[in-house]
Every structure is written in structure tokens, then in C-alpha cells.
Amino acid sequence: MAYNVTLIRGDGTGPELVEATRRVLEGTGVEFNWDVVEAGVDIMETAGTPLPPNVVESIRKNKVALKGPITTPIGTGFRSVNVALRKELDLFACVRPCKSYPGVRSRYQNVDLVIVRENTEDLYAGVEFPIGSAEAKQIIAMGAGKIRDDAAISIKPISRTGSHRIVKHAFEYALANNRKKVTAVAKANIMKYTDGLFYEVAREVAKEYEGRVAYDEWLVDAMCMQLVQKPENYDVMVMENLYGDILSDLCAGLVGGLGVAPGANIGEDSALFEATHGSAPKYKGQNKVNPTALILSGMLMLRYLGEMDAADRLERAVSEVIEEGKDVTYDMKPNRDDPTAVGTSQMADAIIAKLHASAK
Ligand code: NAD
Numbered sequence: 001m002a003y004n005v006t007l008i009r010g011d012g013t014g015p016e017l018v019e020a021t022r023r024v025l026e027g028t029g030v031e032f033n034w035d036v037v038e039a040g041v042d043i044m045e046t047a048g049t050p051l052p053p054n055v056v057e058s059i060r061k062n063k064v065a066l067k068g069p070i071t072t073p074i075g076t077g078f079r080s081v082n083v084a085l086r087k088e089l090d091l092f093a094c095v096r097p098c099k100s101y102p103g104v105r106s107r108y109q110n111v112d113l114v115i116v117r118e119n120t121e122d123l124y125a126g127v128e129f130p131i132g133s134a135e136a137k138q139i140i141a142m143g144a145g146k147i148r149d150d151a152a153i154s155i156k157p158i159s160r161t162g163s164h165r166i167v168k169h170a171f172e173y174a175l176a177n178n179r180k181k182v183t184a185v186a187k188a189n190i191m192k193y194t195d196g197l198f199y200e201v202a203r204e205v206a207k208e209y210e211g212r213v214a215y216d217e218w219l220v221d222a223m224c225m226q227l228v229q230k231p232e233n234y235d236v237m238v239m240e241n242l243y244g245d246i247l248s249d250l251c252a253g254l255v256g257g258l259g260v261a262p263g264a265n266i267g268e269d270s271a272l273f274e275a276t277h278g279s280a281p282k283y284k285g286q287n288k289v290n291p292t293a294l295i296l297s298g299m300l301m302l303r304y305l306g307e308m309d310a311a312d313r314l315e316r317a318v319s320e321v322i323e324e325g326k327d328v329t330y331d332m333k334p335n336r337d338d339p340t341a342v343g344t345s346q347m348a349d350a351i352i353a354k355l356h357a358s359a360k
Contacts, residue, residue, distance in 0.1 A: 010068025012279025117244025
């Protein structure tokens with residue numbers, strides 16, 4: 001059976017990364033009907049919007065999408081397509097595995113963490129009031145002297161519903177992926193109501209999994225220190241939007257950087273798979289950047305589709321190519337100017353060759 005999957009090529013280096021990933025996914029032997037749609041700065045010129053309606057329609061229909069990175073130009077009023085897609089489809093869980101692969105240059109080995117980040121609430125809800133606005137003044141008045149008169153205000157909503165579904169998702173992910181522990185990360189000693197509620201809900205959900213998945217809690221500042229000192233002690237970590245955003249980059253740094261950090265945005269009805277990194281526009285069209293993060297995002301998509309064997313074979317093939325260190329992009333060479341570095345497309349070819357060799 002062929003899977004219907006929406007393929008968003010993205011912009012900047014997106015199209016070349018997506019093409020490499022599409023070829024590698026097909027190299028696993030799993031069949032796809034790709035519904036190729038355009039979003040981002042290039043389509044903006046002809047469609048007048050960076051997110052034409054057929055993109056969301058296609059994902060609603062197919063339920064699964066693979067997406068190349070999309071540029072968010074600063075100060076143009078052009079909204080972030082990435083955030084818009086997550087909101088439109090209510091993709092509330094951002095799942096980012098951070099795993100060490102031998103051969104990737106990093107200060108750490110044996111890291112195998114998963115960040116489960118809430119995607120819809122928190123300071124990212126977009127409820128903000130500028131300095132001097134009527135709303136800001138109203139809130140300042142409610143603050144009973146705790147807020148300066150010349151403050152701008154961002155609201156941090158954390159709901160029981162939002163917290164429950166993200167923590168539940170983390171525990172279900174742990175069970176499905178044979179993980180042992182979920183750690184809830186917040187700052188409940190300071191934000192007693194919002195982060196306090198997050199912990200309260202997390203403890204309730206943890207009880208349902210007692211004996212199957214362990215549970216613990218860390219304050220976000222202490223967690224940062226734990227992660228740079230003893231990352232091997234942690235497993236699945238669940239957190240609100242802002243902490244998740246920051247810790248995702250921290251953990252990507254533990255395993256070798258953005259070039260190898262995959263991601264998934266998952267909702268009740270649909271899922272969108274994309275790398276953590278952006279569109280790296282300065283390298284556009286140069287067949288230069290590392291396809292690993294998007295290919296590993298494709299590996300997560302295979303797992304989501306239940307194609308565990310293909311996902312395992314793909315992960316092994318990627319890992320072997322990285323460990324050999326020959327057919328890898330410039331960023332994976334000890335010296336970035338190494339003339340033996342290969343391009344995006346050639347690294348994909350090497351992974352496909354490994355897939356074919358393992359099938360024999
Ligand atoms: P970026 O991740 O695009 O690039 C930062 C640097 O990281 C690059 O200059 C490059 O040196 C390196 N890098 C990134 N991806 C790489 C890869 N695959 N291989 C090798 N090196 C790689 O971050 P940025 O420059 O801050 O963002 C560029 C644009 O992408 C911005 O408009 C931003 O909003 C957007 N963005 C999109 C997404 C997304 O589509 N989900 C995510 C993050 C940023």
C-alpha cells in the first residue's frame with residue numbers, strides 16, 4: 001500500500017533537502033504518493049500568500065506531511081508559515097529526539113534524549129500588548145505596583161487541557177518507544193499558578209503510568225545544568241512551549257548541532273515532520289547543506305506510519321554513512337573546508353546505497 005503524504009518543498013535550501021529526503025525514503029522500499037505543494041517566500045510572489053489554502057487542505061486530507069524549512073523574513077509582516085501551520089492544524093506536540101550518532105563531532109557521546117514540547121500555549125500564544133497601550137495600562141493597574149508603568153506585556157496562558165494532552169503524549173510516546181522515564185520541566189517555584197498547574201497535571205497523568213514509566217521533575221534552570229553535565233541520565237522530557245524551544249536547541253547542541261536534529265509536530269488528526277533547523281538561505285541552490293536532519297525527520301515519519309522495519313533500516317544506513325565519515329557534507333568533516341566533503345544529493349546517494357546493500 002502506498003501512503004499519501006503531503007510534501008512541502010519549502011524555500012531557501014528546502015527544495016534540495018526535500019528532494020534528497022524523498023529519494024532516501026523511497027530507497028527504503030516503502031511506497032508513497034507525494035502530494036507536492038508549495039509554501040514560503042517563492043510562492044508568495046505568485047500566490048500573494050506564503051501559505052496558500054491548498055497546503056492545509058492537502059495535509060487535512062492526507063494526515064501526514066513532510067516539510068522543508070521555510071524562511072520567515074523579519075519586519076515584512078510576512079507571518080511565520082511554520083507557526084501558522086502548527087496553529088491551523090492544532091499540531092500541539094513538538095517531538096524532538098536528540099541522539100548521538102558515532103562519527104558526529106560533539107563534546108558528548110551516548111546522548112539519547114527526547115524533548116516533547118507543547119506547541120500552542122505559553123508566551124507563544126501571541127497575546128501581547130505594547131508599551132503605553134490601553135490593555136497594558138489595565139494590566140499594570142491590576143499588578144498592584146509590581147509592574148512598571150513603561151512596561152510592554154506578554155501573557156503566559158497555561159491550561160489544564162493543554163498541559164494534560166502534552167504530558168499524556170509524552171507518556172504514550174515513552175510507552176510506544178520503550179522509554180523508561182518522563183521528566184517534567186518547568187519553573188513552578190516562581191510561576192506558581194501557570195507552571196504549578198503544569199506540574200499538578202503532570203503528576204496526575206504520571207500516576208496512570210506508575211510501574212510502567214518512571215516520572216520526575218526538574219526546574220528548568222537546574223535542568224540546563226543537568227543536561228550539560230549528565231545528559232545520559234535523562235530520557236523523555238516534557239515541557240511548555242518556551243522552555244521546549246530553548247532546551248531543543250541546547251539538546252541539539254549536545255548531539256552535534258542543527259544538521260542532525262530531526263523533529264515532528266503532532267496533533268490529534270495529523271502530523272508534520274520537519275528538521276529543527278531553518279532554511280539556511282545563504283546556501284540555497286548550492287547542493288551543500290546536510291540532509292541528515294530532514295532524512296531523520298523522514299525516519300520519524302516512517303515510525304509514525306508504523307513502518308518500524310523501514311525506519312530501523314534507514315536509521316542504520318544514516319548512522320553508517322556518518323560513522324564512515326566519507327560521503328558526508330562539509331559540516332560533518334573535521335575541517336569545514338575539506339575538499340572531500342560531498343553535496344546534499346551525494347550524501348543521500350550514499351545512504352540509499354547502504355539501504356540497497358542491507359536489502360541484499
Ligand atoms: P538556520 O537553521 O537556517 O541556519 C543557521 C545556520 O546553521 C546556517 O547558516 C548554517 O550554517 C547552519 N545550518 C542550518 N541548517 C543546516 C544544514 N542542514 N546543514 C548544514 N548547516 C546548516 O537558521 P536561521 O539562519 O536563523 O534561519 C533562516 C530562516 O529559517 C529564518 O527565516 C527562520 O525564521 C527560518 N526558520 C525556519 C524553520 C522551519 O522551517 N521550521 C526553523 C527555524 C528557522
